[in-house]
Amino acid sequence: MSQIPAADALSRHPFGRTLVFAHRGASGERPEHTLAAYRLAMEQGADFIEPDLRITQDGLLVAIHDETLERTTNVAEHPEFADRAVVNEKGRPTWRVGDFTLAELQTLRTRQGRPGRPHGFDGVETIPTLTQVVELVAAYNREQGTRIGITPEMKEESAAFLAWLVDEGQQLGVGTPALPLHVQSFDLDTAVAVRAALDAPCVWLVKDRPSAAQLDSLVGTIDGISIAKAALLEDSPADFVRSVHDRGLAVISWTFADDAFDQKRFASAQAELAAALAAGVDAFFTDHPASGVTERDRCAAADTTGSIR
Numbered sequence: 001m002s003q004i005p006a007a008d009a010l011s012r013h014p015f016g017r018t019l020v021f022a023h024r025g026a027s028g029e030r031p032e033h034t035l036a037a038y039r040l041a042m043e044q045g046a047d048f049i050e051p052d053l054r055i056t057q058d059g060l061l062v063a064i065h066d067e068t069l070e071r072t073t074n075v076a077e078h079p080e081f082a083d084r085a086v087v088n089e090k091g092r093p094t095w096r097v098g099d100f101t102l103a104e105l106q107t108l109r110t111r112q113g114r115p116g117r118p119h120g121f122d123g124v125e126t127i128p129t130l131t132q133v134v135e136l137v138a139a140y141n142r143e144q145g146t147r148i149g150i151t152p153e154m155k156e157e158s159a160a161f162l163a164w165l166v167d168e169g170q171q172l173g174v175g176t177p178a179l180p181l182h183v184q185s186f187d188l189d190t191a192v193a194v195r196a197a198l199d200a201p202c203v204w205l206v207k208d209r210p211s212a213a214q215l216d217s218l219v220g221t222i223d224g225i226s227i228a229k230a231a232l233l234e235d236s237p238a239d240f241v242r243s244v245h246d247r248g249l250a251v252i253s254w255t256f257a258d259d260a261f262d263q264k265r266f267a268s269a270q271a272e273l274a275a276a277l278a279a280g281v282d283a284f285f286t287d288h289p290a291s292g293v294t295e296r297d298r299c300a301a302a303d304t305t306g307s308i309r
Contacts, residue, residue: 017300019283020292021151022046023255024065028117028287031110032072033063034125035136042140045293048151048182050285051133054097055157056105061130061164068094069105072113074123102129116259130164134172138179149180153205158190162197175200184226184252192221203252207231209240215247224250226285229276230262237279245280254285256292270295 025037026044038049051063068088069075075095084100085093097105111122128136130152137148152161165174175181181200185191188204195202201223204210208231210218218225225244232240232253241251256273266272273292276284277299286292 018277018281018296019047019252020045020289020296021048021050021252021254021283021285022289023050023257023285023287024052025049026287026289027114028257028259030121031112031125032114033065033127034110034121035128035132036121036125038133038136039140041289042137042144042146042148044290046148046289047283048149048180049133049137050151050153051130052153053130053155053157053161055160056100056102057098058101059160060102061157061160062097062102062105062127063130063133064097064127066097066113068096069100069108070094073108073110073127075108078108130161131168131172134169134174134179138172141178147178147180149182150174151182151184154183154185154187154190154194158185158194162194165198188222195222201250203250205254209234212243215244215249218249219247222249224252224282226252226254229253229256229272229284232279232281233262233265233272233275237275241280250282251280252283252285253281255287256284257287258291260287274299 022041024032025034026040027037030037030040033052041049052065053061054064054067056062064072066072070093075081076093081095084095086096088094106126108126109123110125110127112119134150137150141147154161169175173179175198181198183194183198183200183202184205185194186205191202191204203224203226204218204222205226207228209227210225244251253276256269258269261269261272266275270291273284273295277296284292
């Protein structure tokens with residue numbers, strides 16, 4: 001796998017439009033990180049789906065966000081796993097993903113982990129492996145003629161992911177035009193190291209705006225930043241995005257949702273997303289891909305008339 005030249009950071013519009021990244025799949029409507037959530041996100045027009053990765057006790061990569069299982073699965077209802085519980089700092093029992101084999105994890109059932117979201121699909125699915133996720137996307141792309149990609153977030157699993165990519169991912173087409181790969185990490189050293197090993201874009205996840213000096217240091221090492229929406233929109237967002245673009249870096253923002261927006265500043269979730277799109281972001285994460293696609297396309301149409309940006 002070869003390193004991409006820095007100039008390729010500017011190929012941040014592989015589909016010629018602002019990209020919609022499905023945050024944990026269509027997690028506003030299905031339990032997050034389930035095949036149902038990923039499938040719905042693809043059906044709703046997402047350009048990329050995001051499989052957060054964790055490692056099982058037997059060294060396999062599974063798609064789940066939390067380090068522990070209790071928020072998004074029914075592990076607490078399994079008496080055979082009671083002795084795996086660890087009491088956390090709040091005095092509550094938790095079950096760590098890494099203490100379970102894949103076979104054990106797949107006896108659990110997923111559930112909606114966010115208050116106020118639908119529970120109609122609780123108990124239906126189990127935690128998928130990364131391979132199952134990629135097979136789902138590859139099959140969907142073949143059937144529908146799409147080229148939806150995956151955007152995994154690298155934590156401590158980066159070495160395992162790179163090994164998986166060599167052993168399985170490349171055979172499944174990951175990182176090809178048919179199934180694009182886009183990598184992200186909150187740890188800059190991880191982002192830089194993964195970027196150096198991959199022929200794929202890699203960005204640094206940040207909660208606050210990097211300084212000008214920090215942005216300068218990123219040029220030629222990674223492809224952009226993925227910034228929390230509150231930091232993006234705090235003041236003069238278009239000027240900030242322009243300053244990042246001027247360095248040849250992409251700007252992604254997270255996480256937009258129909259049921260979670262800054263009500264002090266915006267009248268609706270759509271207005272909040274429209275502000276980010278008007279600022280010129282190259283992509284955004286959303287829990288509700290259908291709404292994200294609709295607003296992206298509406299703003300793009302308005303942009304052709306000169307009414308935004």
